[in-house]
Amino acid sequence: MTETVDFPEFDPRSTSPSGGWLSAAQIREIRTQLPIVYVDAVPVRTDSVGDVIQVGLLLRVTEHGQITRALVSGRVLYHERIRDALLRHVEKDLGPMALPTIPASPQPFTVAEYFPTPGITPYYDPRQHAISMAYIVPVRGDCAPQQDALELSWLTPEEAMHPDVLSEMAGGQDVLLRTALAHVGRLA
Amino acid sequence: MTETVDFPEFDPRSTSPSGGWLSAAQIREIRTQLPIVYVDAVPVRTDSVGDVIQVGLLLRVTEHGQITRALVSGRVLYHERIRDALLRHVEKDLGPMALPTIPASPQPFTVAEYFPTPGITPYYDPRQHAISMAYIVPVRGDCAPQQDALELSWLTPEEAMHPDVLSEMAGGQDVLLRTALAHVGRLA
Amino acid sequence: MTETVDFPEFDPRSTSPSGGWLSAAQIREIRTQLPIVYVDAVPVRTDSVGDVIQVGLLLRVTEHGQITRALVSGRVLYHERIRDALLRHVEKDLGPMALPTIPASPQPFTVAEYFPTPGITPYYDPRQHAISMAYIVPVRGDCAPQQDALELSWLTPEEAMHPDVLSEMAGGQDVLLRTALAHVGRLA
Amino acid sequence: MTETVDFPEFDPRSTSPSGGWLSAAQIREIRTQLPIVYVDAVPVRTDSVGDVIQVGLLLRVTEHGQITRALVSGRVLYHERIRDALLRHVEKDLGPMALPTIPASPQPFTVAEYFPTPGITPYYDPRQHAISMAYIVPVRGDCAPQQDALELSWLTPEEAMHPDVLSEMAGGQDVLLRTALAHVGRLA
Numbered sequence: 035m036t037e038t039v040d041f042p043e044f045d046p047r048s049t050s051p052s053g054g055w056l057s058a059a060q061i062r063e064i065r066t067q068l069p070i071v072y073v074d075a076v077p078v079r080t081d082s083v084g085d086v087i088q089v090g091l092l093l094r095v096t097e098h099g100q101i102t103r104a105l106v107s108g109r110v111l112y113h114e115r116i117r118d119a120l121l122r123h124v125e126k127d128l129g130p131m132a133l134p135t136i137p138a139s140p141q142p143f144t145v146a147e148y149f150p151t152p153g154i155t156p157y158y159d160p161r162q163h164a165i166s167m168a169y170i171v172p173v174r175g176d177c178a179p180q181q182d183a184l185e186l187s188w189l190t191p192e193e194a195m196h197p198d199v200l201s202e203m204a205g206g207q208d209v210l211l212r213t214a215l216a217h218v219g220r221l222a
Numbered sequence: 223m224t225e226t227v228d229f230p231e232f233d234p235r236s237t238s239p240s241g242g243w244l245s246a247a248q249i250r251e252i253r254t255q256l257p258i259v260y261v262d263a264v265p266v267r268t269d270s271v272g273d274v275i276q277v278g279l280l281l282r283v284t285e286h287g288q289i290t291r292a293l294v295s296g297r298v299l300y301h302e303r304i305r306d307a308l309l310r311h312v313e314k315d316l317g318p319m320a321l322p323t324i325p326a327s328p329q330p331f332t333v334a335e336y337f338p339t340p341g342i343t344p345y346y347d348p349r350q351h352a353i354s355m356a357y358i359v360p361v362r363g364d365c366a367p368q369q370d371a372l373e374l375s376w377l378t379p380e381e382a383m384h385p386d387v388l389s390e391m392a393g394g395q396d397v398l399l400r401t402a403l404a405h406v407g408r409l410a
Numbered sequence: 411m412t413e414t415v416d417f418p419e420f421d422p423r424s425t426s427p428s429g430g431w432l433s434a435a436q437i438r439e440i441r442t443q444l445p446i447v448y449v450d451a452v453p454v455r456t457d458s459v460g461d462v463i464q465v466g467l468l469l470r471v472t473e474h475g476q477i478t479r480a481l482v483s484g485r486v487l488y489h490e491r492i493r494d495a496l497l498r499h500v501e502k503d504l505g506p507m508a509l510p511t512i513p514a515s516p517q518p519f520t521v522a523e524y525f526p527t528p529g530i531t532p533y534y535d536p537r538q539h540a541i542s543m544a545y546i547v548p549v550r551g552d553c554a555p556q557q558d559a560l561e562l563s564w565l566t567p568e569e570a571m572h573p574d575v576l577s578e579m580a581g582g583q584d585v586l587l588r589t590a591l592a593h594v595g596r597l598a
Numbered sequence: 599m600t601e602t603v604d605f606p607e608f609d610p611r612s613t614s615p616s617g618g619w620l621s622a623a624q625i626r627e628i629r630t631q632l633p634i635v636y637v638d639a640v641p642v643r644t645d646s647v648g649d650v651i652q653v654g655l656l657l658r659v660t661e662h663g664q665i666t667r668a669l670v671s672g673r674v675l676y677h678e679r680i681r682d683a684l685l686r687h688v689e690k691d692l693g694p695m696a697l698p699t700i701p702a703s704p705q706p707f708t709v710a711e712y713f714p715t716p717g718i719t720p721y722y723d724p725r726q727h728a729i730s731m732a733y734i735v736p737v738r739g740d741c742a743p744q745q746d747a748l749e750l751s752w753l754t755p756e757e758a759m760h761p762d763v764l765s766e767m768a769g770g771q772d773v774l775l776r777t778a779l780a781h782v783g784r785l786a
Contacts, residue, residue: 064252067300071257071353083493084512112255112351115335115343117459135511136460138546138594140335143515144783145328145355147303155303156786163300165259167333167355170514209786216780218514219708222720222773271681272700305647323699324648326734326782331703332595344598358702397598404592406702407520410532410585440628443676445635447729488631488727491711491719516711521704521731523679531679539676541635543709543731 065162066150072166073119074146074207075106076214077128079188080172086218089194089211090177092127093185096204103187103202105210107166116140116167124171126180133175142167143217146210157206168210170218191220253350260354261307262334262395263294264402265316267376268360274406277382277399278365280315281373284392291375291390293398295354304328304355312359314368321363330355331405334398345394356398358406379408441538448542449495450522450583451482452590453504455564456548462594465570465587466553468503469561472580479563479578481586483542492516492543500547502556509551518543519593522586533582544586546594567596629726636730637683638710638771639670640778641692643752644736650782653758653775654741656691657749660768667751667766669774671730680704680731688735690744697739706731707781710774721770732774734782755784 077090091103108123110116117136124134146166148159157166179186193199195215200208215221265278279291296311298304305324312322334354336347345354367374381387383403388396403409453466467479484499486492493512500510522542524535533542555562569575571591576584591597641654655667672687674680681700688698710730712723721730743750757763759779764772779785 060248064256068252068256069259069298069300069302071259078514080512080514082512083491083497084514085493086514110257110353112257113337113339114257115459116333116353117461121459135548136456136458138454138456138460138462138548139519140333140595141329141331141519141593142333143329143517144781145304145330147328149301151301155783165298165304172511172514206786212785213780213783216777216785217517217708219516219719219777221776221780222770266702268700268702270700271679271685272702273681274702303647305649309647323736324644324646326642326644326648326650326736327707328783329707329781331705332593343595360699360702394598400597401592401595404589404597405520405705407531407589407704409588409592410582436624440632444628444632445674445676445678447633447635486633486729488633489713489715490633492709492729516709517705517707518709519705521680521706523704525677527677541674541680 069163069165071110072107072146072148072164073110073116073123074166074168074210075120075124075134075171076168076211077106077124077132077134077171077173077177078218084172086170086191086215086220088188088190089215090128090173090186090188091194091199091203091211092179093187094182095184101202102204103199103207104204105207106171107207109164120169120171124173128173128186129176129178129180131176131178132173135172135174137169137171142169144168144210144213146206148205155206156209159205168214170214191215195221257351257353259298260295260334260336260352261298261304261311262354262356262398263308263312263322263359264356264399265294265312265320265322265359265361265365266406272360274358274379274403274408276376276378277403278316278361279375279377279382279387279391279399280367281375282370283372289390290392291387291395292392293395294359295395297352308357308359312361316361316374317364317366317368319364319366320361323360323362325357325359330357332356332398332401334394336393343394344397347393356402358402379403383409445539445541447486448483448522448524448540449486449492449499450542450544450586451496451500451510451547452544452587453482453500453508453510453547453549453553454594460548462546462567462591462596464564464566465591466504466549466562466564467570467575467579467587468555469563470558471560477578478580479575479583480580481583482547483583485540496545496547500549504549504562505552505554505556507552507554508549511548511550513545513547518545520544520586520589522582524581531582532585535581544590546590567591571597633727633729635674636671636710636712636728637674637680637687638730638732638774639684639688639698639735640732640775641670641688641696641698641735641737641741642782648736650734650755650779650784652752652754653779654692654737654750654752655758655763655767655775656743657751658746659748665766666768667763667771668768669771670735671771673728684733684735688737692737692750693740693742693744695740695742696737699736699738701733701735706733708732708774708777710770712769719770720773723769732778734778755779759785 079088110119148157148164267276336345336352455464486495524533524540643652674683712721712728
């Protein structure tokens with residue numbers, strides 16, 4: 035999960051289409067009452083025949099000072115299409131010149147169910163129950179990490195599967211990364 | 223969308239895991255602020271080699287007295303896995319003896335994005351922005367329509383594609399049904 | 411099926427890796443003994459968020475002088491990867507400047523089973539039993555029809571679904587086109 | 599690859615629809631000239647909500663006396679539908695009481711490209727270039743290994759992912775197994 039500002043549209047003074055009287059306490063309450071819709075994007079570099087040659091991982095520092103690697107991830111907003119959310123989050127994390135190819139099909143390669151309780155699925159998010167549709171997103175342009183990401187590293191599938199790299203991913207995103215590489219035929 | 227009681231877990235006196243102080247007004251408010259996670263299930267009868275020979279459609283009467291045909295559909299609850307939600311909704315609509323085969327893979331065949339505004343996608347739900355992961359669900363047992371469904375009708379793919387049948391489906395579920403039949407190779 | 415020269419590698423004087431003593435009669439015989447591996451590609455134009463806005467259809471004249479519309483289609487050669495076959499056939503039919511995005515994943519959106527006997531599946535090929543893995547292929551560049559194609563026409567999904575257009579497609583490719591549009595969420 | 603008798607339909611005295619004059623030498627020749635169509639099936643046991651709890655692996659002895667574990671795999675015959683080939687191979691390897699649920703959709707979870715040259719893809723078959731569409735096949739009944747399989751072992755996803763088990767699989771089927779477990783959300 036890469037979002038730092040998660041529920042901007044609940045700002046009572048600006049964007050709520052219907053009055054926006056939910057308080058911060060109520061927002062926290064909603065997160066304990068409803069699954070929240072997310073998208074995960076796995077940025078990849080492909081060669082001329084579509085074969086994945088590199089996968090992009092964001093390097094971040096958590097609020098506890100720990101280094102983590104992460105996929106592009108974020109919430110789908112009210113009245114936002116999945117493909118618009120995918121582009122928004124990719125551009126937010128990789129910059130406006132990334133030139134991503136958003137998938138033509140809405141069919142995700144998997145759905146990651148992040149539970150606030152560990153062990154129910156491979157995915158875990160202490161803040162919420164997030165249901166995240168995950169997509170492979172080839173990017174052709176120049177990527178510049180934005181906001182809170184320190185660095186974007188491009189790794190070969192073999193490098194990305196290294197236990198040291200996988201151990202730096204949180205919330206089960208190592209499983210999601212391996213699932214993505216399986217989907218593109220690059221598990222080995 | 224087949225749910226008649228949509229947000230039972232918000233009942234302040236019973237099931238809310240965190241106190242449940244959201245009122246009915248607040249529930250309506252949430253629906254204007256967040257996309258709601260749904261599943262759609264297309265019940266099918268298959269032959270011994272998996273070929274779809276019939277699709278099950280629910281016959282319902284809307285609050286305005288109109289006859290409609292519908293797929294099995296409903297919300298994913300907080301802290302509920304997608305596969306548990308699928309089983310719950312199939313059993314709710316088809317009865318406890320339906321013997322559904324819930325898919326092994328979380329990959330849906332499509333994602334239907336129901337917008338409260340018509341025309342943005344083929345899917346429309348005036349009440350909310352619902353994001354629905356759609357699955358084919360073979361059923362082997364006896365189906366008995368439950369709750370508000372008058373009847374369950376089993377139609378061949380050819381019958382289900384008839385314009386008269388498709389015109390009785392609301393909110394774009396005719397498109398979802400045709401997408402399902404395309405996915406199982408039974409568009410023609 | 412768009413191939414005009416179908417079994418070039420059987421040329422006894424050139425490309426057979428093991429001696430190539432199969433005669434033309436033997437080649438015809440093979441086609442009555444084994445299913446032949448094909449790929450079908452549905453060329454599409456997408457907008458910045460991946461939504462399909464146009465689909466490309468090849469206009470051809472059959473050996474009987476009939477006008478037909480066709481998808482990009484062709485055989486996978488011995489020792490050729492599927493993704494290499496996809497690129498080769500797209501470039502053969504759309505020209506070298508088409509800039510196709512070959513899918514990262516080997517998972518096809520469907521498999522079209524062309525039988526020499528009509529009615530077993532929606533797909534029919536009187537010459538052979540062809541098993542064709544079908545992929546959506548976005549193209550970004552300039553397309554120039556090659557070889558025996560008279561014209562490449564770009565149609566909106568709505569135009570492509572018109573009965574007049576679908577009726578100009580042979581061998582069940584109208585079903586394949588509709589299946590493709592279903593897969594990308596553009597059936598309606 | 600689990601087939602022991604691979605090209606029975608080439609028997610010149612019985613099943614060839616067109617005369618069947620191909621000799622054994624010619625059959626070997628075909629295998630060096632054309633990719634051969636295969637299916638791979640991953641037999642699984644699922645719980646009531648479709649979650650994979652066990653995967654079935656065949657224990658075999660190779661012609662060199664080595665113990666190997668294998669998935670269900672075999673060729674698609676001329677004029678045979680993929681779903682018929684899947685059922686035939688599952689029944690051949692697991693027995694007639696396995697009660698498999700052949701997938702409703704022809705969309706495989708991946709396509710394994712077995713090359714006669716190692717290193718081009720993760721999949722290798724020294725005999726031929728086989729293109730294998732791979733499917734998850736839940737089985738509900740009693741399985742009895744047939745023919746040349748010594749034993750059928752049911753392993754949990756965790757057991758099946760153990761390096762000792764994976765190392766007993768040949769031709770890249772360990773990669774295919776892990777890809778299957780990724781697809782059903784059981785990679786971890």
